[in-house]
Amino acid sequence: MLSRRTLIVAVAAAAFAVLGGAAKADARQDAARAFIEKLADTAMTTVAVKDIDDAERNRRFRTLFVESFDLAEIGKLVLGRYWRIATPAQQQEFLKLFEEIQVLTWAKRFKDYSGETLDVVAVHPDGELNVSVDSLIRRQKMDPIAVTWLVRKSGEGFRVLDIKVEGASMAFTHRSEYTSVIQASGGQVEGLLGAMRRKIGQMQAEQSAAR
C-alpha cells in the first residue's frame, strides 16, 4: 500500500511539475506578447508623434531603445568573432556608435510614421530562454510587413535580441555587412569604427538638411 501511495504521489507530483512547467512557459509567452505590444504602443505614442523636433525624437527613441533592447548582446552577435579581437575600448565605442546609428535609423522611420499598427499574430518559445513574437505591421492600402521579434527574459521584463523583417534578421544582416567592412580594412576593427563614424556624420547631416 505504502509503495502504491508513494507511486501515486510521485506520478501526481510529476504531472504537476510538467503542467506547472507548461503554465510557466505559457505565462512567459503571454508576457512576451504583452512586452511587444507595449513596446509598439510606446513607440507610437511617444516617438512617432508629430509635434516634436528631431533632437527630442532622437532622445525619446534612444531612451526606449536602451531600455528595451539588449544592446550588449546584440553588439556581440553583430560583431561575431571580431568582438573577441576588439579591445575593451573598441567594444565600448562600437556599442556607442551602433546605438547612434540605430537612433538615426529609427528616428527617421518614426518621423515618417503614417498610421501603421502592429498586431501580434503568434508567439512561440525559441530555446530555453528566448521567445519569438510574430507580428504584422499593418499599413494603409499596402501589404502588411511581417516582423518577428526575438526577445529574452531579463529580470522582471524582456529585452529584444533581434528583429526579423520578412524573414531577414537584422542582426545577421548587420553582421554580414560589418564583417565585410572589417575585411575590406585588412581585418582591423578600427576600420569599421571609422566607417561607422562617417555614416553617423552623414546621417546627422541628412537629418538636419531634411528639417
Next chain:
Amino acid sequence: MTAFHPRSVARLAASMFALALVAGCATPPPADDKEAVAEWEQINDPLEPTNRAIFEFNQAVDKAILKPLAQGYRAAVPQFGRDRVRDFLNNLRSPIVFANDVLQGEPDRAVQTAMRFAFNTGFGIGGLFDLASEGGIPFHEEDFGQTFAVWGVPDGPYLVLPILGPSNPRDTAGLATEWLADPVNIWWDNTGAEWAIWTRTGVAGVDKRERFLDPLDEVERTSLDFYAAVRSLYKQRREAEIRNDKVVDKVPAASVSSAGEPAQESN
C-alpha cells in the same frame, strides 16, 4: 522566337564569364583560420570583385533610368491604378505559379492558384481585380528557382546579374526556365504579338522597382556597405520564400536592386 532566344542567354553568360575573368575572384582565407573559412563559406561570394563591379553598374543604371521611371510611375499613377496593374501582372503569372506549386508537390497551393486564376480572369475582368484575395485566397509567389531548391539543388555562389540584380546559379537557371516556359509569352510570341511581351516585361520591371523604392532607399541610407547588406538580405529572403513562411508569403521579395522580372530586358 525572336523575342526570347536561348542564344542570347548563352551570349550573356559568355560575356559575364569574360567579365569575371577580367575582374577576377576574391581571395579565400587561409585554411587554418577555421572561423574565417566558415564565414567565407557562409557568405559564399567567391566572385565578389566581379559582383561588386556589376552592382556598381546596376546602381548607375538604376539612378539614371530605372529609379526615375519608378518614381514617375508612382507620381503619375494613383494607388488604385497601380493596384490594378499589379493584380493584372500577378494574374498573368498564374500559369507559372501553378506549375511550380505542382512541381513542388503542393497540391493545396496549386488548387488555390488555379481557382484564383479562373475567378480573377472571369469576375475580375481579365485579372485587373484580385477578387480572390478579398474572398480569402491570397496571391502567393512561386518561381523555378524555389522549385529547384525544394528539389535539393543548392543555390551556389552569389551572383549579381546585369540589370536584374542579386541572384545565384540556381535562381538564374530558374529565371531562364521561366523565360522559356511562360505560356503567356509563348502564346504572344507565336501570334506575333511581341510588343506585348516587351510591354509586360517593362511594366513588370517598373512595378517591381516602385515597390522597392522605399525599402531600398532605407537600406542604402542606413548601411555601411550597401552591397554586403543587399547580398545578405537577398539570401535570407530567398530562404524564407523557399520555406514558404506563411507570414512572409504576402509580400514579394525585398531582393532585387534593380527592375526586371524575366530576363528579357538584358537581351
